[in-house]
Amino acid sequence: MTRLLLGAAADVLRREIATASVDMVYSDPPFGNEQIWTGKAGSFDDRWEWSAASSTGWAALKDHSAAGAALLAAVARSAPSRAYLGVMAGIIVELRRVLKLTGTLWLHFDDTMGAELRVLCDVIFGAGNAIGTLVWVRTLGGHGNSKRFGRVHDTIACYGRSRAAKWRLWRIGTLGGDPITGDGFGRFDDFAIAAPLGPTDKERVGYPTQKPVALLEELIRAATLPGNVLLDPTCGSGTALVAATRLQRKSIGIDISQDALTAAQARLTGPATAQPSFDFGEVA
Template identity: 50%
Template sequence: MAAEVRHGDAASVLRAMPAASVDMIYLDPPFGTQVDWVGKAGRFSDKFKWDDESKSLWAQMTSAHPVLASILEGATVAPRDRAYLVRMVLLFAELRRVLHPAGTLWLHCDDTMSAYLRLALDGVFGIERAMGGVIWKRTNAHNTARSFGRVHDSIFVYGLTRAAKWRLHRTRHPLIQGDPCEGAVVVDGFIDKLFLNPTSKERVGYPTQKPVALLEQFIAAATMAGDVVLDPTCGSGTTLVAATKMGRRAIGIDASADACAVARRRLAEMESETNGKACRESGKGSRRPRRAGSVGDLFEPAPHDERYRNQQTTRHAVSAGFYQEAAD
């Protein structure tokens, strides 16, 4: 399949994936709001508590990232927020491992815990590997009597090497003709025209759903056709839908069974619609269009189909000389 959904804890599922196996990571995780989110198609909990499991995870983080653990230890946050942050740090560590040297990670969050999440990313990836980000105005202003309205989200972008910066460089300048990354892809640092209004046909009834068009912009900037896009907190599957539509392969993971069911249904509906359209255009109703290689192969260290291996060779060649750890 061009897209796959896996149910389970993201960090645990990621351990079964080989290192440097995905080209882009986008995640829109729980924001640490301490709220249970409920929609017609499902629900998920954004509540965390400081318990024995959290203490055990904190010990793991302290061993792997002692400086970061020391900084977070001194942060003036509630114990439940520490329970949230330690899980995010350990998730970031697994995501760093599976990210290709030329790939990028895009973290979507709001201002609830964004300062600490940015600190965690700096600790896991390195502050020198921060590549800026995007502000998305997700709704119109609705200031309350006691505070400013929360109307925007932040997307932080990180890469491991100069190759990652080089790949995103095409968002500003078109490259030479025939280059695999040819062409300028425009991504504004401030996006304010991509709303998902309450009556949109795109809505599937799962809480905190994002617009497909928003993900298409990010995916276009960060990847090429055939690349692998990972969303470790995929929710209703918007990232997977956008990636598949654009000719990328996609992996989605979510701890919510409701989310996985919705994501699989959306992918199945899109595949059915695509197959029906292809059959109508070809006039051969019994023939199914060919698929790209399976993303299921990514859970094994073996290489993929010949088409993908050729593309990997090209991708490695154009990035040669840029795989230094310091992202100058």
């Protein structure tokens, strides 16, 4: 079964998702790059200014760790970055709450705000619960020029709700090493083996920044078992939900954009991912 919920992620999580009810969170949020992204299936605005959500998120972060909030405020480079980090803080505080003790967060980002997001997750989850990172090679081209190197990869950071999350990944087979001695146990740093999504690939639906299903299937296999619950609080066109359905996991998708949920609903009810149980809901 898949649930789709319309609304701001932190608000929907707070109102609709029970504590310790989710096995895995995958989030590919806006990256804070101050652009408007458009496609034939929808668009989203990645420009940021101070809002009620920013204020609420910073307050939640301060409640969680005043020292951590002060550190993050000190490294925020601009007014838009402070606004963005406030919104992300509100979301990630809630994601920690809804994860089971054995659950994991897989946060997808590029180098625009990647360093700040890692600090934010270290503060909220605890640096000791940082499990590792994956690098997804998103394009095979160089895309460089005389002024800068090309951006050809994104990073996916994994955090556990507790040390039990590391044990669970070990039991599933994601982590190597010896869980008794601790030798080599509890971290991974490797490339995610998934081909980039080409501009003419059939799975493209025209939603900007869409990710390949193959990438999400690999992550979901690494972190969950059939019947587990996956949550994507910034689901876009629903790639993570499609992958979860194919792998017989339950899923919850949240997005602030009706265009995104319409695209996700179309994919989830299409012949490639048709499922017997589907719930399309809205949260004001």
